[in-house]
Amino acid sequence: MTSYIALSECSPSDGVRLLAQAERIFFETTPTKTFESAAARTAFQRRWFGNYADAHPGAFVFALDENGSVAGYVAGCPDSFSLASKTIIGDIAYFTHSFRAALKNYPSHFHINVKSALQGRGIGHCLVAWFAEICGRNGSPGIHVVTSATSRAVKFYEACGFSSVTPYAGADPGLAVLIRATVVPQKGPSAT
Numbered sequence: 001m002t003s004y005i006a007l008s009e010c011s012p013s014d015g016v017r018l019l020a021q022a023e024r025i026f027f028e029t030t031p032t033k034t035f036e037s038a039a040a041r042t043a044f045q046r047r048w049f050g051n052y053a054d055a056h057p058g059a060f061v062f063a064l065d066e067n068g069s070v071a072g073y074v075a076g077c078p079d080s081f082s083l084a085s086k087t088i089i090g091d092i093a094y095f096t097h098s099f100r101a102a103l104k105n106y107p108s109h110f111h112i113n114v115k116s117a118l119q120g121r122g123i124g125h126c127l128v129a130w131f132a133e134i135c136g137r138n139g140s141p142g143i144h145v146v147t148s149a150t151s152r153a154v155k156f157y158e159a160c161g162f163s164s165v166t167p168y169a170g171a172d173p174g175l176a177v178l179i180r181a182t183v184v185p186q187k188g189p190s191a192t
Contacts, residue, residue, distance in 0.1 A: 002071060002123055003064045004130050007057040018062050020052055021070035022113075029113045043091075047063045048111055049075055051088045061130045063114070063123045072114030072128040078138045079107045094146060094175060102167035106142035106179045108135040136182040149176045 007015055026049045035041035052075035053060045059076030077085050081100050089095040112129050114123045135143055145162060147153045154164070154176045162178035171177065 001066055002126065004126065005062055005064065006134075007053055007060040007062070008179060010062075015057075018064075018070055022062060022073040023049060025070060025072065025113050025115055029116060047091055047117070052077060055085060059110070059131065060136050061127060061134075063127055065118075066107055070115075071118050072112070073121045074110050074112045074131045076110040076131045076134050077108060080109050080144075081107050084131055094172060097170070098168045101181070102171075103144050103177075106144040106181075108140040108143040108147060108182070110143070114132065124156060125160055132180075132182050140182055142179055142181045144177060144179045145177050147178075149174050151176065154178070 005018075007019070010018060023045065024147075026045070030044075030048070032044060035044060056077055059074075059078050061074045061076070062070050063072040065071045078090050079085060080095070081104070082087055108131075112124055112127055114127075132143060143162075145157050149155070157178045158164070160180070162180045164176055164178050167177050
């Protein structure tokens with residue numbers, strides 16, 4: 001049985017332990033396996049993993065197996081275009097002015113990884129659902145994801161309710177951009 005917990009809900013010692021396990025999954029599942037230096041490896045880890053844990057620990061969610069070990073994680077950013085997220089998007093090349101303008105109604109984004117041996121068991125779908133709920137509670141109207149246009153992840157995102165878009169004329173054709181709306185909770189008394 002899988003359980004889910006946000007980094008912000010962990011004790012400091014559990015957070016360190018779970019982040020270390022998630023980082024191993026990150027490096028095991030990333031297509032980039034070699035780096036020109038230790039500094040390049042660290043920069044890569046910060047860009048696609050570490051900055052998310054630091055900036056938005058409430059949107060960094062672990063999927064834990066029955067032994068309490070990390071089976072997968074989602075590293076999320078509820079508002080990619082906010083000042084609080086500058087450290088996240090600052091060195092990601094596709095976050096251009098045109099990209100941000102085209103996706104203003106889909107400001108949230110995430111990166112997700114599940115242990116290779118556990119893929120196909122619904123863990124990733126549950127992590128996406130958790131992140132979508134976090135975004136909705138934070139008032140985000142939508143989520144975007146970016147991956148390689150040839151990645152098998154495109155089918156996964158489509159199965160999670162995302163639709164492919166061309167965000168603007170001249171967008172990099174080597175990238176797949178997918179979007180989906182979130183359900184933002186209604187404010188005020190519920191209708192009876």
